[in-house]
Amino acid sequence: MEEGIKVGKKAAAIRAVDDHVKDNQVIGIGSGSTIIYAIDRIVERVKKENLKLICVPTSFQAEQAILENGLSLGQLSMYPKLDVAIDGADEVDASLNCIKGGGGCLTQEKIVDYCARDFIVVADERKDSEFLGEKWKRGLPIEVIPMSYKPVQLKIQNTLGGTANLRMAAKKAGPVVTDNSNFIIDWIFDGEQDWQKVDTFLHSIPGVLETGLFLQTAKMVYFGTVEVIIGQIIGGGKRKT
Numbered sequence: 121m122e123e124g125i126k127v128g129k130k131a132a133a134i135r136a137v138d139d140h141v142k143d144n145q146v147i148g149i150g151s152g153s154t155i156i157y158a159i160d161r162i163v164e165r166v167k168k169e170n171l172k173l174i175c176v177p178t179s180f181q182a183e184q185a186i187l188e189n190g191l192s193l194g195q196l197s198m199y200p201k202l203d204v205a206i207d208g209a210d211e212v213d214a215s216l217n218c219i220k221g222g223g224g225c226l227t228q229e230k231i232v233d234y235c236a237r238d239f240i241v242v243a244d245e246r247k248d249s250e251f252l253g254e255k256w257k258r259g260l261p262i263e264v265i266p267m268s269y270k271p272v273q274l275k276i277q278n279t280l281g282g283t284a285n286l287r288m289a290a291k292k293a294g295p296v297v298t299d300n301s302n303f304i305i306d307w308i309f310d311g312e313q314d315w316q317k318v319d320t321f322l323h324s325i326p327g328v329l330e331t332g333l334f335l336q337t338a339k340m341v342y343f344g345t346v347e348v349i350i351g352q353i354i355g356g357g358k359r360k361t
């Protein structure tokens with residue numbers, strides 16, 4: 121990964137943790153590469169400030185990171201209400217709607233992130249778009265029950281157009297298998313969409329478990345650049361430097 125991008129991810133993560141993590145909180149821990157910097161910062165602050173935190177993972181990756189870093193692991197069954205969830209995103213539009221699931225963890229991420237009072241996104245500046253699909257060209261991730269993948273692909277293509285690709289594994293023969301033992305379809309689309317309609321349609325197809333559309337849920341997005349951090353405030357699309 122390019123050095124400038126890493127710096128941006130780290131800067132966004134540090135700022136988000138410093139602004140939103142407080143003592144005695146239950147925190148959702150997202151997935152991906154940016155969140156690793158947030159975990160590093162949480163660990164630093166736990167040691168320095170003796171913070172008492174419960175960390176609820178959004179994936180196998182997040183759970184491993186929580187355990188390996190000696191943080192306190194929690195589950196939604198014990199902590200169904202989170203104070204804050206910090207997570208990455210693949211793209212964020214001007215209204216803070218997100219596409220997530222590039223790492224295939226969208227379902228658990230959506231469940232955990234929706235349980236948080238404050239859902240905070242951390243990302244490098246490449247993810248900052250006016251509309252979804254402007255920069256992110258790998259499509260909308262959709263988690264499906266394995267036996268349904270073919271009819272779901274056909275239904276999406278015939279109704280919405282574009283291409284619905286079954287995500288294939290890089291170091292295994294065959295498809296990517298999610299933490300929930302399901303498959304991922306990446307819907308490659310063209311141009312701007314009515315995302316609320318798309319989401320409702322996708323959820324109506326038998327076999328679709330969840331989509332990577334996180335609409336109207338992020339409270340704040342931190343985009344890190346090499347030089348500055350920009351926090352976007354939901355609603356007015358305001359930016360603070």
Ligand SMILES: O=C(CO)[C@H](O)[C@H](O)COP(=O)(O)O
Pocket residue numbers: 150151152153154155207208209210219220221222223224225226229
């Ligand atoms: O949604 C995700 C995983 O399902 C990630 O949060 C998203 O892909 C961003 O990852 P990264 O921080 O590596 O850019």
